Amino acid sequence: MKIDLLRKLPEHMDTLVLLLDSKSKVDDIDHLPSHFKESIEAYVKKEEFKPEYAKIKSFHSVYKGQVSNIILCGAGVAAKLTADKLRRLFADITRSAIRLKATNVYLFPSFAPPIGDTQYGHVLAEAALMTEYKFTKYLSQEKPHAIGSLHLALNVKSTRYINRGIIEGRLxxxxxxxxxxxxxxxxxxxxxxxxxxxxxxxxxxxxxxxxxxxxxxxxxxxxxxxxxxxxxxxxxxxxxxxxxxxxxxxxxxxxxxxxxxxxxxxxxxxxxxxxxxxxxxxxxxxxxxxxxxxxxxxxxxxxxxxxxxxxxxxxxxxxxxxxxxxxxxxxxxxxxxxxxxxxxxxxxxxxxxxxxxxxxxxxxxxxxxxxxxxxxxxxxxxxxxxxxxxxxxxxxxxxxxxxxxxxxxxxxxxxxxxxxxxxxxxxxxxxxxxxxxxxxxxxxxxxxxxxxxxxxxxxxxxxxxxxxxxxxxxxxxxxxxxxxxxxxxxxx
The missing domain is CATH 3.40.630.10 (Zn peptidases)
Known part of the structure; x- marks a missing residue:
């Protein structure tokens, strides 16, 4: 799985993961393409989705004839998130994306990292790659689905420390x-x-x-x-x-x-x-x-x-x-x-x-x-x-x-x-x-x-x-x- 950092989300995405904390309102989130925002707002209203910690829901969105998976993940109170709680969230997100047979996953947190940038990148890469692991060496049937790439969309001043963390977490x-x-x-x-x-x-x-x-x-x-x-x-x-x-x-x-x-x-x-x-x-x-x-x-x-x-x-x-x-x-x-x-x-x-x-x-x-x-x-x-x-x-x-x-x-x-x-x-x-x-x-x-x-x-x-x-x-x-x-x- 390739893992990298983006500053801007593309118009179309195979799979979008929106990580929401308790204070997040979809309408107020910047940098989220408008058609995704409309789909998410409609779903949240209909299903009365509340971003409680580790609550995950998924649905499909269609735009210009292209279908996207959308995963909503609740983070609870962002200030209370520890490295280990984030590790669990990223693991749950990865597992959900695998179940949806996602190929390219775009992770968009609605809040700034509550821990240091290096540790944040570390925990993300570690959780994604360890969750994806399955021992399938001797299976003669079809192997489990693997995610091709995970893109973290995060508006930070410097990408240096997040990228350093991703490298360490991968190791x-x-x-x-x-x-x-x-x-x-x-x-x-x-x-x-x-x-x-x-x-x-x-x-x-x-x-x-x-x-x-x-x-x-x-x-x-x-x-x-x-x-x-x-x-x-x-x-x-x-x-x-x-x-x-x-x-x-x-x-x-x-x-x-x-x-x-x-x-x-x-x-x-x-x-x-x-x-x-x-x-x-x-x-x-x-x-x-x-x-x-x-x-x-x-x-x-x-x-x-x-x-x-x-x-x-x-x-x-x-x-x-x-x-x-x-x-x-x-x-x-x-x-x-x-x-x-x-x-x-x-x-x-x-x-x-x-x-x-x-x-x-x-x-x-x-x-x-x-x-x-x-x-x-x-x-x-x-x-x-x-x-x-x-x-x-x-x-x-x-x-x-x-x-x-x-x-x-x-x-x-x-x-x-x-x-x-x-x-x-x-x-x-x-x-x-x-x-x-x-x-x-x-x-x-x-x-x-x-x-x-x-x-x-x-x-x-x-x-x-x-x-x-x-x-x-x-x-x-x-x-x-x-x-x-x-x-x-x-x-x-």
């Missing part, structure tokens, strides 16, 4: 949709080797460096916990290490991004129910998020040093698979008793974290993972739980969350819960029992970060949608890509 949407594609691919298409290949292609396209370490190198690193999880699969584990050194002279300022990379999770011998296994191709959504964020950071040439690590493998059942009761020695030397083979993600993450700290010398750690079903029970599918040991870094993440609309909520790292992950025969056990599962999983990971500032994002609830909503179609959301990208910008 955020592009790398998020890249992550969505990776997560939506089935497990017979994306497995450790092909995930590594996809990361290599992204590195070549967007301009960051990458190393992919095979099994023998992982063995030499003594990443026993990571390797144990992958033992049951014929797909060989891969350690994917991506680097963007935007400020090579800076010391003690490297950020480590750790993404969970379980390309399929059967649960191992603690086998998941069939229905629960159905979406386990998405258990690598954390890795997709860090790949997407690396693409954005490299494109934006952020002056920050970033190392992203993905321990990619499958958790399967075979004569080689690890068992409940096994004792594992991690790369750090700490030992773990396996209580549940379906609590595998944290085993791969802690070896990846220790690698990032000791071999890549990262100074901060952010891990992102579809880790616990408890996260869904606690906060549902709209809010990502966060556990951290650093209030200042969390404040930056909260700022990024507000900008991107990716909601987060801090859970307490309650010290008494450390008792729940202690083992009688090892330093730790890999589950803490039936209660506070999101917190105990985070506390388990915290045992391996030392004194480094650390943020943990559990995206088990927010990585997928089971119905169309806002900017999201059914399937992967790409959660974390925009949030992490914006956090990195806050730190650059």
């Amino acid at each position: 955020y949407a592009e790398v998020t949709n890249l992550a969505r594609n990776l997560v939506n691919e089935p497990a017979n298409v994306i497995y450790p080797e092909t995930l590594a290949e996809a990361a290599k292609k992204a590195a070549l396209k967007y301009g960051f460096s990458i190393d992919v370490y095979p099994m023998d190198r992982i063995r030499r690193l003594k990443m026993e916990a990571f390797l144990a999880v992958g033992k049951g699969s014929k797909a060989e584990p891969k350690l994917i290490v991506m680097r963007h050194m935007g400020n090579p002279d800076a010391k003690n300022k490297t950020i480590g991004l750790i993404g969970k990379g379980l390309t399929y999770d059967s649960g191992g011998y603690c086998l998941k129910p069939p229905q629960s296994m159905l979406n386990m191709k998405n258990d690598m959504a954390g890795s997709a998020a860090v790949i997407g964020a690396m693409c954005a950071a490299a494109t934006l040439k952020l002056k920050v040093n970033i190392v992203a690590v993905v321990a990619a493998c499958e958790n399967m059942i075979s004569g080689e698979a690890y068992h409940t009761g096994d004792l594992l020695r991690t790369m750090s030397g700490k030992t773990i008793e396996v209580i549940n083979t379906d609590a595998e993600g944290r085993l791969t993450l802690v070896d990846a974290i220790h690698y990032a700290i000791t071999k890549e010398k990262v100074d901060k750690i952010l891990d992102i993972a579809t880790l616990t079903g408890a996260a869904v029970g606690a906060l549902g599918t709209e809010i990502t739980p966060v556990v951290t040991n650093d209030d200042a870094w969390l404040a930056k993440l909260e700022t990024a969350s507000e900008f991107t609309g990716e909601a987060i909520w801090r859970l307490p790292a309650h010290e008494n819960y450390n008792e729940l992950i202690k083992s009688q025969i090892a330093d730790l056990k890999n589950t803490g029992g039936p209660f506070a599962g999101t917190i105990t999983a985070a506390l388990f990971i915290r045992e391996f970060v030392g004194n480094k500032p650390w943020i943990h994002l559990d995206i088990a609830g927010t990585a997928l949608r089971d119905k169309e909503s806002g900017m999201y179609s059914v399937g992967a959301t790409g959660v974390g890509v925009r949030l992490i990208t914006q956090l990195l910008r806050e730190m650059a």
Whole structure:
């Protein structure tokens, strides 16, 4: 979809979208062609349309034998519109235009941008391109309709900042949709080797460096916990290490991004129910998020040093698979008793974290993972739980969350819960029992970060949608890509 800025509307339009706030009167709107104004006034009067927030109506208008789609969208009180509320409006408008099979869409807001011009352009492009996304790669029938161009008609003194925002919003949407594609691919298409290949292609396209370490190198690193999880699969584990050194002279300022990379999770011998296994191709959504964020950071040439690590493998059942009761020695030397083979993600993450700290010398750690079903029970599918040991870094993440609309909520790292992950025969056990599962999983990971500032994002609830909503179609959301990208910008 092409997105650009116009100063004047043409006489004929395939699809006109009029965005009205509570104070707007159609008759008073300048720069709207008279024949459209007459049609809209007649419709508003007949249907008693009131521009309440997110209220959308559409109808057809005929002028000189040419038919136009007209979409009326209510914005409510313009002064109360936040970036996220605008994002929802632009998503709803895009979806309406797609349903009408619009080709060229002209968006005409009746009021000035209530947020900064750059952010306004960003939100528009991001919402339009993310809403248009659908994973249709394997459909043999007719593909969904795509909008050819979206023209924003806005009377501003300078187009510079709006256009800058459009470029940035397009990038955020592009790398998020890249992550969505990776997560939506089935497990017979994306497995450790092909995930590594996809990361290599992204590195070549967007301009960051990458190393992919095979099994023998992982063995030499003594990443026993990571390797144990992958033992049951014929797909060989891969350690994917991506680097963007935007400020090579800076010391003690490297950020480590750790993404969970379980390309399929059967649960191992603690086998998941069939229905629960159905979406386990998405258990690598954390890795997709860090790949997407690396693409954005490299494109934006952020002056920050970033190392992203993905321990990619499958958790399967075979004569080689690890068992409940096994004792594992991690790369750090700490030992773990396996209580549940379906609590595998944290085993791969802690070896990846220790690698990032000791071999890549990262100074901060952010891990992102579809880790616990408890996260869904606690906060549902709209809010990502966060556990951290650093209030200042969390404040930056909260700022990024507000900008991107990716909601987060801090859970307490309650010290008494450390008792729940202690083992009688090892330093730790890999589950803490039936209660506070999101917190105990985070506390388990915290045992391996030392004194480094650390943020943990559990995206088990927010990585997928089971119905169309806002900017999201059914399937992967790409959660974390925009949030992490914006956090990195806050730190650059």
